[in-house]
Amino acid sequence: MSEIAASDGTGRxxxxxxxxxxxxxxxxxxxxxxxxxxxxxxxxxxxxxATAQSxxxxxxxxxxWLTVRTLGLAVAVTAxxxxxxxxxxxxxxxxxxxxxxxxxxLFALPLVFPSYVGAFALLSALGPRGLAQQLLAGPFGVxxxxxxxxxxxxxxxxxxxxxxxxxxTTAAAIRGLDPTLEESAxxxxxxxxxxxxxxxxxxxxxxxxxGGLLVALYxxxxxxxxxxxxxxxxxxxIFLQYRAxxxxxxxxxxxxxxxxxALIVLVMEQRARGRARYYRSGPGALRRxxxxxxxxxxxxxxxxxxxxxxxxxxLPVAVLVYWLVRGLDAGTPLNLTLGAAGNSILVSGGGxxxxxxxxxxxxxxxxxxxxRLARGIERVSYAGYALPxxxxxxxxxxxxxxxxxxxxxxxxLVIGAYVVLFLPQVSEPLRGAMLQIDPSLEDAARTLGxxxxxxxxxxxxxxxARPAFAGIALVFLTAMxxxxxxxxxxxxxxxxxxxxxxxxxxxGLYSRAAAPALLLLAISAxxxxxxxxxIEVEEVRTG
Amino acid sequence: xxxTAKRLLLAVCLSAxxxxxxxxxxxxxxxAGADTRDERPTLTVYTGREEEFVADLFDEFTEETGIETEVxxxxxxxxxxTLVEEGDASPADVFFSQDAGPLGAVDEAGxxxxxxxxxxxxxxxxxxxxDGDWVGTSGRGRVAVYNTETVDPKDLPDSIFGFADPEWxxxxxxxxxxxxxxxxxxxxxxxxxxxxxxxxxxxxxxxxPTFYEDNGATTRAVAAGExxxxxxxxxxxxxxxxxxxxxxxxxxxxxAGDPGAMINxxxxxxxxxxxxxxxxxxxxxxxxxxxGQEYFATRTWEYPTVPGSGVEPVEGLIPLERFRGPDIDxxxxxxxxxxxxxxxxxxxxx
Numbered sequence: 001m002s003e004i005a006a007s008d009g010t011g012r013x014x015x016x017x018x019x020x021x022x023x024x025x026x027x028x029x030x031x032x033x034x035x036x037x038x039x040x041x042x043x044x045x046x047x048x049x050a051t052a053q054s055x056x057x058x059x060x061x062x063x064x065w066l067t068v069r070t071l072g073l074a075v076a077v078t079a080x081x082x083x084x085x086x087x088x089x090x091x092x093x094x095x096x097x098x099x100x101x102x103x104x105x106l107f108a109l110p111l112v113f114p115s116y117v118g119a120f121a122l123l124s125a126l127g128p129r130g131l132a133q134q135l136l137a138g139p140f141g142v143x144x145x146x147x148x149x150x151x152x153x154x155x156x157x158x159x160x161x162x163x164x165x166x167x168x169t170t171a172a173a174i175r176g177l178d179p180t181l182e183e184s185a186x187x188x189x190x191x192x193x194x195x196x197x198x199x200x201x202x203x204x205x206x207x208x209x210x211g212g213l214l215v216a217l218y219x220x221x222x223x224x225x226x227x228x229x230x231x232x233x234x235x236x237x238i239f240l241q242y243r244a245x246x247x248x249x250x251x252x253x254x255x256x257x258x259x260x261x262a263l264i265v266l267v268m269e270q271r272a273r274g275r276a277r278y279y280r281s282g283p284g285a286l287r288r289x290x291x292x293x294x295x296x297x298x299x300x301x302x303x304x305x306x307x308x309x310x311x312x313x314x315l316p317v318a319v320l321v322y323w324l325v326r327g328l329d330a331g332t333p334l335n336l337t338l339g340a341a342g343n344s345i346l347v348s349g350g351g352x353x354x355x356x357x358x359x360x361x362x363x364x365x366x367x368x369x370x371x372r373l374a375r376g377i378e379r380v381s382y383a384g385y386a387l388p389x390x391x392x393x394x395x396x397x398x399x400x401x402x403x404x405x406x407x408x409x410x411x412x413l414v415i416g417a418y419v420v421l422f423l424p425q426v427s428e429p430l431r432g433a434m435l436q437i438d439p440s441l442e443d444a445a446r447t448l449g450x451x452x453x454x455x456x457x458x459x460x461x462x463x464x465a466r467p468a469f470a471g472i473a474l475v476f477l478t479a480m481x482x483x484x485x486x487x488x489x490x491x492x493x494x495x496x497x498x499x500x501x502x503x504x505x506x507x508g509l510y511s512r513a514a515a516p517a518l519l520l521l522a523i524s525a526x527x528x529x530x531x532x533x534x535i536e537v538e539e540v541r542t543g
Numbered sequence: 544x545x546x547t548a549k550r551l552l553l554a555v556c557l558s559a560x561x562x563x564x565x566x567x568x569x570x571x572x573x574x575a576g577a578d579t580r581d582e583r584p585t586l587t588v589y590t591g592r593e594e595e596f597v598a599d600l601f602d603e604f605t606e607e608t609g610i611e612t613e614v615x616x617x618x619x620x621x622x623x624x625t626l627v628e629e630g631d632a633s634p635a636d637v638f639f640s641q642d643a644g645p646l647g648a649v650d651e652a653g654x655x656x657x658x659x660x661x662x663x664x665x666x667x668x669x670x671x672x673x674d675g676d677w678v679g680t681s682g683r684g685r686v687a688v689y690n691t692e693t694v695d696p697k698d699l700p701d702s703i704f705g706f707a708d709p710e711w712x713x714x715x716x717x718x719x720x721x722x723x724x725x726x727x728x729x730x731x732x733x734x735x736x737x738x739x740x741x742x743x744x745x746x747x748x749x750x751x752p753t754f755y756e757d758n759g760a761t762t763r764a765v766a767a768g769e770x771x772x773x774x775x776x777x778x779x780x781x782x783x784x785x786x787x788x789x790x791x792x793x794x795x796x797x798x799a800g801d802p803g804a805m806i807n808x809x810x811x812x813x814x815x816x817x818x819x820x821x822x823x824x825x826x827x828x829x830x831x832x833x834x835g836q837e838y839f840a841t842r843t844w845e846y847p848t849v850p851g852s853g854v855e856p857v858e859g860l861i862p863l864e865r866f867r868g869p870d871i872d873x874x875x876x877x878x879x880x881x882x883x884x885x886x887x888x889x890x891x892x893x
Contacts, residue, residue, distance in 0.1 A: 060885055128753075129769040144769070149754065227720065230754050232893060236720075240893065243620040244725050245881045246648035248627070330786060390621060394628050401629040409634065488625055492587065492613045503616065507595035508759030508782050 021369055022452060028361035033377045035358075036420055040259065040383050042395030046252035054249045063257065070233040071261060073154060073226075074219040080159045081215045082208060084308065085166025091301055093174045096291045098298075101533075103305050104171070108532035110312035111164040112524035114481035114498065116224030117517050119157040120505070121316035122148065123228060124323075131322065153229035160312040161225075162218050165474075166211030168531065169429070172470060173207030174200075176436065192292065206435065209272040210428050214474075216265045217386045217424070220258060223484070234258045235388045242390065255391045262386030266379060317521065320514045327511020337516050340495040341523060347411060347486070347496065348479035351418030352426070352472045358419055359427035359471065364456070366427075367434025381427060384420035389484035392421055396489060409491050417485040422478050426471030433464035466534075473527040480524050497523075584819040585611045586826055589626065590639040591619025592809065596843050603838065604829050610822045619645040620722065626814070627652045636817035637826055639680075642807045644722055646677045647877035655812040656820070662827055670808045670848040673874045679808030680830045681839035682846030684866050685727050687795040687803070688780055689772040690765050699772070699795045703731075703803025706772075707746035715752045716761045716773035719892035723758060723776055723807060728887065729879035731802040734869035737886070744890040754892070759783065766790040774803070777860065781844040796861050805868035808848060809839075 088107045091097045113121075125131045128144040136142035148156065177200065185195045226233050234254055241251035294301050328334065362381055365374045384392050396417055400408040407413050437460060445455045461468065483498045490499070497520040504513030590597065594616045601612045615622070615635070623645035626633055633654070640646045649655055655676035663675050670679030687706070689699060700706060706715055718724050732740045753770050755761040761773035762783045772795070780794050797803035811830055813823040829835050836847040836854040846863050847854040856863065887893045 057881065057885075062888070127769070129764070129767045147753065228756050230720070230756070240720065240884060242624050243618065244644075244720075244722055245884055246620060246623055246627075246645065246877070247881060248624060327786075332786075394624055397625050398628040401632040401634075405632060408632075484621070487617050488621060492615045503594045506618075507593035508763075508779070509595055509786060511786060512595065 021365075021373070024452075025361055025365060025369075026373070029365045029374075029377050032358045032362055032423075033380050035416070036381045036384055036423060038399055039387055039392045039395040039420065040380070042398055043252045043255050043259075043391070046248050047256055050249050050253060054247070054253065057247075057250050058253050063254075066232065066234055066237055067257075067261065069231070070220065070235075070258075071264075073151065073158070073231065073233060074216045074261075074265065076155055077158045077162065077219045078212045078216045080155070081163035081166045082212055084159065084163040085168075085211060086170050086204070086208060087304065088163070088167045088308065089171035089174055091305065093171050094292055095294050095301065097294060097301055097305065103309075105529055105532045106309045106313060107167050107305070108164045108528045109525060110161050110316075111168075111477055111528060112481075112521045113161045113316055114224060114483070114501070114520075115157060115161055115222050116228060116483070116505075117320075117501065118161040118316055119153070119225040119228040120510075121319040122153065122157050122160075124319050125315050131319065149230050151231055154226050154231035154233075157225040157229060158215075158219050158222060162215045163312075165214040165218070166208060168470065168474075169207045169211035169214075169432075170204055171532075172466065173204050177203055206273050206432055209269050210432055212272070213265065213269040214425060214428065216269075217262055217382065220262055220265070220386050221388050223388055223390070234261065238388055238391065242394075248394075251391070255387055258388075259383055259386060262382060263379065265386075266382055317518075320517050320521075323510045324514035324518065327509075327514060330511065332509075332511045334515055336519065337495065337497065337500045340497050340500045340516065341519055343494060344480055344496040344498070344520070345523065347414050348418070348476045350411070350415045351422070351479040352476035354415055355419045355423050355426050355475045356468060356472050359423055359430055360456075360461075362423070362427045363430035363434055364460075366431045368439065378427075378431075381423050385422060385424045389421060389482060390488075393417060393485035393488040396420070396485070400489075409489065411491065411494075413489050414486060417489050418475065418479040418482065421482065421485060422475045425474040425478060426468070429467035429471040429474075430464060433467040434460070437463050470531055473531050476527055477524050480520060583610050583822055585613050586637065586819055586822045587613045587615070587635050588637045588639055588826070589615045589617065589622045589635045591617060591622055591641040591645065592639060599842070600835070600838050603834070604826060607829065607834065608825055610825060612826075620648075623648045626654055630654070631816045633814055633816050635814050636819045636823040637811060637813055639809075639811045639830075641809055642683065642722065642726065643677075643679070643810060643873040644726060644876060644880065646672070646810050646812055647874060650674070650676045650812065651877060654815055656815045656817070658813065658827060659824060662824070662831055665831055665849050665851055667848050667850055669806075669873070670810070672810075672812075673872065677810050677812035678827065678831060679810040679848040679873075680835065681809045681843065682806050682848055682863065682866075683723070683809060684777045684806040684846065685723070685797075685803060685868065686775065686777045687772045687797070688762050688765050688775050688792050689795055690768055690770075691791040691793050693768060694771050696793070696795065701798045702801045703774075703797055704743060706774075707743055707750065709750065711772075712750045713753075714771040715747070715750060716755055716764050716770035717747070717752050717892075718755045718757050718761050718773075718775070719887055720754075721757045724774065725880065725883050725887070726807055726876055727774075727802070727805045729876050729883045730805045730869050730871045732879060732883060732886070733871045733875060734802055737882075741886060741890065744886065744892065748890055748892065762792065766792045776807075778844040781857075794859075796866065799865060799867040800869065802869045804866060805871075806846070806866055808873065809845070 092100050092104045092107065097103060123130065126145060126148050128147055130145065133142055133145045181203070182195050182199055185199045190198065221235055223235050223239055226236050227239070234257065238251050238254045238258070241247050241254065362377055366378045396413060400413050442455050442459055445459045450458060481498060483502055486496055486498055487502065490496070497516045500516035501513045501520065504510065504516070588601070601614055605611055617625070619641040622638065623640070626635060626638060626649050638646065638649055650672060657675050658678060662678060663671060666678045670682060671677065687699060689696070700708070728740065728744070731743070753764065755764055758775040758779045759782065761775050762779040764770055765773045766783060777794055780792050783792065784790055811827050813820065813827060817823050831849050833852045833854060836849050836852040839845045840847050840854045840856055844857050846856050846860070846866070884893065
């Protein structure tokens with residue numbers, strides 16, 4: 001394109017905005033947007049069936065109160081995960097914390113817990129007459145512990161099992177920082193804390209905001225933790241409408257309100273992300289910063305790491321092992337369900353790869369051609385992620401059963417559901433990567449004769465390989481845990497580890513649920529090992 | 544921008560075509576081809592009953608009748624919502640629900656077919672739909688489960704209203720988000736009126752009860768001594784003790800006619816859209832036959848709903864004749880559910 005050279009001094013931004021949109025890109029992104037918009041379309045259909053009665057009902061449900069509770073939980077969880085995630089990332093990447101390689105992986109692992117398993121484990125361990133009380137009863141005569149149900153329990157469960165989103169995005173971003181910026185600031189006489197606050201933190205803003213966004217929207221759509229902890233949110237109210245009143249119209253209206261809340265969160269994230277440019281214009285320095293000595297902060301840092309990993313990882317695993325051993329003791333068969341494990345890997349892997357393929361056009365559009373169209377498509381892509389799995393599943397039931405019966409209750413539909421539910425987990429890191437790739441590199445490749453597709457294949461994707469892998473891994477992990485959509489859309493008789501856990505737990509047989517749950521954790525740990533293992537390996541080699 | 548808009552529109556149209564194209568040629572579903580062969584079509588059952596407890600029942604049915612089944616397990620209410628969204632396109636032949644509510648919802652959407660009189664007639668009238676579209680297969684009664692180490696059975700109230708007494712402060716566990724608790728509150732509203740029900744709920748709230756996710760969790764909490772008693776269905780004691788027989792729990796029954804002694808029913812209905820109607824009816828027939836009734840009585844510890852089947856409830860249960868709750872029609876519960884949700888929200892239980 002010849003316009004690229006036609007710089008007239010109005011600055012890069014204005015010049016890029018005038019660049020015409022490649023039709024193929026618009027076509028691809030548009031097609032993705034249509035698939036992702038299906039739940040919204042469905043909710044719109046159902047909401048138009050509303051009568052005066054259903055509106056009256058919505059008003060009586062104290063939706064303002066629900067909004068406050070839901071947003072309150074989302075804000076609290078996002079803030080806490082931000083604090084935990086950034087601290088953990090900083091400790092692992094930038095300090096001389098002992099055993100960093102191990103912590104790097106351990107900090108990421110709590111992501112393997114489905115929130116319903118995590119919340120159940122916390123309740124069994126920390127409930128009034130839970131395992132902790134039984135341990136304390138002997139030496140300290142503790143009769144019962146305070147009930148953690150309600151806000152504290154929901155907050156604790158969601159924070160402990162979602163902070164790795166912030167940790168992973170932030171750790172990757174810290175590693176990618178140009179050390180010269182901080183070194184210059186140090187040379188200009190700022191102390192380390194000031195450098196962190198004034199230079200590093202602003203540079204990390206997009207990464208923290210991206211992780212925070214995933215956490216906030218997860219909190220909005222989560223049902224497992226809030227229902228086990230009995231904290232009423234929009235999602236719980238939506239489930240109640242389906243489960244208790246069998247009324248899909250109020251459920252649809254509530255769901256649309258939830259989408260509205262998600263939109264607020266998205267706008268907040270956009271503000272937090274800022275309009276700054278994040279790629280370096282100069283060549284930069286490729287070396288890494290030497291890890292900062294912790295000094296007297298060594299012990300507190302170790303204590304922080306120990307407590308976090310004990311609560312978010314060791315405790316739930318211990319609870320599951322306890323149930324497994326109890327079950328085996330009572331003669332329950334091991335229930336290892338290897339077939340279900342294979343199925344889980346198959347659909348989750350398929351979902352992750354298809355989501356990646358569909359995220360590419362969305363991310364390029366958002367990263368390179370910002371504008372109303374890009375923003376619209378990006379926001380639509382978040383709708384599925386903000387909605388409870390049950391709502392997305394029912395929308396796909398409606399469309400597939402009635403309009404594409406050939407794929408109804410088939411694996412492609414399950415995979416499609418995962419794409420609708422989790423696409424932002426891969427499109428977000430990809431978009432972030434696009435922002436960090438200097439567009440002049442692509443322009444250079446074009447001038448050297450590469451086609452658009454060639455630039456994508458040979459320049460952009462290799463440079464974005466890490467975030468792409470991270471995104472694919474996140475979708476895979478989340479899909480492994482997914483329950484409501486899998487349950488409703490799977491081929492009849494198709495078992496995954498999540499459905500096996502549900503089968504045991506719904507019959508009240510926790511010992512039957514323990515083995516598939518532990519197997520789920522073991523499998524999910526593999527991509528996290530690869531993902532988190534890299535964080536530190538890199539550092540050791542260069543630092 | 545208009546060029547972009549046109550291209551976008553084109554994209555939309557193309558995708559729509561692709562999606563529409565997919566829906567053609569989709570008639571080759573397995574059932575459609577089955578007629579040509581000389582065997583009975585496979586019966587597709589949607590069920591909200593737990594696989595752990597009913598998987599054997601389906602095997603026994605196939606053994607008995609030669610009809611193969613494809614069973615989709617899920618939550619009863621979510622499956623009801625699925626059936627309503629599927630409408631006439633549903634692959635399901637039969638809906639086998641955990642309790643009456645989801646069946647009522649599917650029935651109200653006009654998706655259930657009238658059952659043969661012969662089957663309807665054998666089921667106890669209080670366990671079948673007024674319009675004859677579904678029948679109850681096994682009864683599930685409300686009881687108070689209590690911890691035998693901390694509670695003297697003599698101190699337990701004969702009526703559910705007794706738990707409103709301040710002596711139960713901090714000792715009771717309930718599961719207000721659970722459908723069986725909500726059905727019981729609906730039944731109470733129908734017989735005792737909204738004011739009495741609201742007052743009772745408020746008194747229970749004043750007694751600072753502990754909330755649990757479901758009946759199973761409540762029963763386990765009672766067994767662990769977290770609370771002294773819990774309002775649950777009668778068979779949870781057996782389910783929990785099947786995993787650990789030494790747990791110190793026992794069922795307490797309320798007096799006949801008490802709202803606390805409500806009895807709900809698992810049930811089954813045939814989908815209008817089914818293309819295997821005779822097989823579907825054979826399934827309903829089997830569940831209400833002595834063999835089916837025997838299964839529920841002995842394997843899931845529920846009450847038989849067919850008086851003439853000769854099947855008695857498992858030892859330790861009071862006879863069904865003595866288990867009489869409020870005089871309500873289970874088909875009326877559906878309309879009461881939304882007001883019940885509001886009531887529970889207003890008193891702070893939801």
